[in-house]
Amino acid sequence: MTSIINLDQVDRDQVALFGGKSANLGELIQQGFPVPPGFIVTAAAYYQFVSNWDLTSQTPQQIQLKIMAQPIDPGLDAELQAHHRELAKNIWCTY
DSSP, X not given: OOSEEEGGGOXXXXXXXXXXXXXXXXXXXXXXXXXXXXXXXXXXXHHHHHTTOOOTTOOHHHHHHHHHHSOOOHHHHHHHHHHHHHHHHHHHHHO
């Protein structure tokens, strides 16, 4: 399974996989509403990234700093860059 998926491939039945905001945006796209193109890092990829951390006693600011300080898995980084390049091509062509 990929760690990243385009918004237009998601619907409200996939909240557990992609989170509520992403699932709702995907549903809006499915219903024909104008939503800017985008992609999602799956919840599974996020949980794998933070799986060894004890986040229970940390503030949101501490968690954010910890996330920003950690290196990204090279495979996920390659996927992110590929999706970002594709998104950039589509945005420049569309707008």
